[in-house]
Amino acid sequence: MSSAADKQKVCFLSGNEAVARGAFEAGAQVASAYPGTPSTEILQEFARYEGVYAEWAPNEKVAVEVAIGASMAGTRAMAVMKHVGVNVAADPIFTASYTGVGGGLVIVTADDPELHSSQNEQDSRHYSLAAKIPMLEPSDSAEAKKYTRLAFELSEKFDTPFFLRSTTRISHVKSVVCLEEPSGPARPKEFRRDPAKWVMLPVNAKRRHALVEERTNALREFAETFAENRIEWGDRSLGIITAGVSYQYVKEAFPDASVLKLGMAYPLPERLIREFASGVSRVVVVEELDPYIETHVRALGIATEGKDRIPILGELDPRAVRQAITGEAPPLRAAELLPPRPPNMCPGCPHRGFFAALKKLDAVVTGDIGCYTLAALPPLQSMDLCVCMGASIGAAHGFEKALGGEGCGKAVAVIGESTFLHSGVTGLMNIVYNRGRGTVALLDNGTTAMTGAQENPSTGRTLLKEATRKLDLKALCEALGVEHVYVVNPHDIKETEAILRREIARPEPSVIISRAPCVLLAEHRKSRKDRPVYEVAPDLCVGCKVCARFGCPAIGFVEDKARINALMCDGCNQCPPLCKARAIVEKANV
């Protein structure tokens, strides 16, 4: 419990807010990111601090490159992404390991065990090993702030970028944090030309690689006595090696066990691990996702238990940890049989109109990453592939080429504008270059919606809310060589269908920009009164359920009649034309 004097500084912060605070306290000056759950709020929060520069980059690779440049200039810099973003940024990351840093350089990755909002469950710790970049791993918000500060300091001390790894249950858990005053370097380091360090020609990179190996050896020594790698001796009959949020589950499930808590995921402290293992009669590694620590412990010749009992799928909790180690699991109430409540597109979402049109064409739809991926679920069920950011376009092209002459008019790529700018542009360039005949539907809702409405190069605003040049999507597609680029209003399902039908059949590349604002945007909400509210005229409704099956959350079916929830209706006008009985009408006097 805290004393009154401390209360001023005690805050209830999410891990993401704590990382942002840590970067601010460490004197970070420049930060760049692409939004991605569960990492998004880190940059939004960092941007609120006085005197810092923060920006949304078009993708994670650019974000890391911006941070490398800022580091070379001498300032402390940070790049932030979700786990799959590290894949996009891997190219500069692996070589930044060789160049080392000027000002401290921290790369934050937020993994998503349990796939709350992701397309895979990859474990970013493998990247630190592969890129030879040290990694810190906090277990709560207080550590998230502390480790962020440490990462900047250690980055400069060892001349290396540092990874900071979070997971959903660090990033999106609020816990108690004590704020401190900023205490970074008084001024940025001076930029000094040094091609031998920064220009990775083979001749220089060869020398740098040797330095990387020396550095890693020095970090191995450092890890042995690093205070965040610590043994908490308890009952010696059970010794648990753990890290990150798993540490909290272990402390909850086994308060008396001996614990080796590893704050640094790479390099691991070999002597400390041996000391711990020799001090207990049973060793278990408790970690989420892959057997990363376990593999290392086994390589030391230590007999340990791990993924033979700890689940490799999904996230852990104290019950899962206890059950895995003791086999005990008190019985639980049986799950109730209930109607499921999956996520759905919002009332008035322009994507619903677009997919309602697309569904009628029976095309093969290669999809992408965004809210519109929900079109794969009932009732729209109109997506056949979703892999990663930007993949829809390359995949549609590959599908067409595989079918040879028959391929034209079979596949449509569907991608949001932010995802297109992230990594779809090169795919479209490829279609034009390689004489493809594909159709790309570009869903432009004026924001990066899935992650909570962030700005992007086509919105005309920056993260810091400055006005900026608005990228012209149509002109961009035309500049890539696409001769047929059309803008449609997805709320007009009939027109959208007609244009889709025409362009898919066309034996040339085409782009259909489906343009209408995301309903979550403040400007759109403010203009609600300019749009009608619709209602179902009960005497006209024949109870055919066509509108109800449309999947709009505002439309329900009660006692053989459709009913529109006036509080939820956004006035998009997608549903009235669906009704053959013309029972959906504008509500008077609202």
Add this chain to the structure above:
Amino acid sequence: MTLPRGDIFMAGVGGQGALLASEVLGEAFLSLGFDVKKSEVHGMAQRGGAVTTHLRFGPKVYSPLIEPGKADILIAFEKIEGLRFAHYLRPGGILLVNTQEISPPSVATGKELYPADAVERLKAVTDRLYLVDALSAALSLKEVRAVNVVMIGAGSMLLKLPEDACELALKKVFPERVLDVNIKAFRAGRALLSPDA
């Protein structure tokens, strides 16, 4: 007298404000000197789907997640969601449920019916079931979005949380322009349950 420790599980439908509600309770427990952890999920998981938050307080809190079968109180913003997460409640735990019905897609599209026996099934979960009509309370304040704060008002009675700590927390969480209506909603929520509940 406030409880010495507790696990509060909240379940609602995306858009009902469960995340903000747990934020208020979290700040209130923090101001009373407790260690507090609150866990939630953003992104794809929100979008009108089922939303849950885990809020834990005590002298020292480790796990940010409540174990299934260990929650002291389950605050459900919707009946089906109360049933969906009933396995989180410990035997003899408190179940506080908003009687509001929000149709899941399969019900809205007429494929199945809203479970007519929802209240019966909730009664079977625990003897300590409290049903409140938070929607009417919020609508009487002409603010449908205040359902969440009505619910934590009622929850604060069951948690024996002092009113002033909660109102300070409301001030911290809500911007000035909506503070007044939310304080009213909070009080309306408290009024739904008797002090010896």
